[in-house]
Amino acid sequence: MDKIKVILVDDHNLVRDGIKSLITGEEDIEIIGEAGSFDELELIMKRGLPDILILDIALGDTSGIEIAEMYKDKYPGISIMMLSMYMSDDFIFNSLRAGAKGYLPKNTSKKELLAAIRTIFSGSVFFSNEVSDIILKSYVNNANPDSPREGSEEMLTKREKEVLTFFAEGKTNQEIADQLYISIRTVESHKNHIMQKLNLRTPVDLVKFAIKNKFIEL
Amino acid sequence: MDKIKVILVDDHNLVRDGIKSLITGEEDIEIIGEAGSFDELELIMKRGLPDILILDIALGDTSGIEIAEMYKDKYPGISIMMLSMYMSDDFIFNSLRAGAKGYLPKNTSKKELLAAIRTIFSGSVFFSNEVSDIILKSYVNNANPDSPREGSEEMLTKREKEVLTFFAEGKTNQEIADQLYISIRTVESHKNHIMQKLNLRTPVDLVKFAIKNKFIEL
DNA sequence: AATACCGTCAGGCTTTTCCCCGGACAGTCA
């Protein structure tokens, strides 16, 4: 039987080594490549495709989510497992929406990691109890995690995102208006729309949202 | 010769395994224990003290920085190396102030990790080029990273911290005034003082500062 | 063709914040 071919993508050497050390010794799994960035990944993908891609969600340049989205269409045969520091439901749902077949926290155990790889390879999806809990809870509260969720950045238009970014960088409405060559009224409109869409109350909430959703660096 | 005794503290198994796999095989270094939380660490410290403590800066319950501060006095013989996801200068300086003898990013190489351990054990401090760059740059800009630094929360009075917290929670000046039973003018004063002390320009900066320094949850 | 949404803009008004001044009082420390 062929081994399960895995490519590892994480910009932290320590994490990559951790996974490697956990997998080494398993006879049915083989790491055929590893990368610390999207560019590296693209290179090694040319040398041979894996069955499973283990992707750090918070990759430096191009995020794991973005990569997953691109590969979902480009390589439909490859299953993607997301690796994340956090059990944030935002991350989980974004991963699902991007087509990931599994979501593992970085404090996972060897047992869980191997189970996840084998499960995904068999064509199923794998979520630890903790992750499924979060998914279930959100179903209960929120109906459907697929369509843009309440308070998710996907509800915002391109322009609104621009305005939000500038604002969260500390620019005044007038400065934003000047920078975008629009009237200050328009800026106000956009901000209002954002607040309504996201159900936020104060400018401070806007800033927090922008940080949470990585519009700006903290 | 005795081996260098190391205890590993990180709440991500993968990272711990990564470090372990890097160290295994080195004859002069021995991992005598590992922990995923401060409580666990306290337990294994009772069974024997290490020479070096490798500490994740972003530990779940008690942060690595806090632990370093506590141990600096409690176990002056133990050298602490901080491990961090980010090259943020805030993290670096907080680590130094807490008495850490080294600062390593999680994407460090095996070579650097081993060099760091051995250097610290020999009594020196270890910083990669990248880290020293940041430290140097800050010296140039900022004079002295030891006494309460420019933009450090230690410069704020109790009252100012209260005001900042309320503000970063999204309260208006008036609301803050009501809550603290002071005049809105006083609130404005406090805010002004904070901005001056921290050298911040906009209210948005205030919010970011509050988040960075954990006055509020994101 | 109708509907819905996006992006743009405006008037007019209120509220809030910002800025630059000033001062009072209490506690601490040299």
Place this chain on the structure above:
DNA sequence: TGACTGTCCGGGGAAAAGCCTGACGGTATT
């Protein structure tokens, strides 16, 4: 005791933001 700092408060004016309403052309979607 004198100097300093923290905390408190105010005036007055300028700037910014917020709120509500209404509007118009463009572009998808259906």
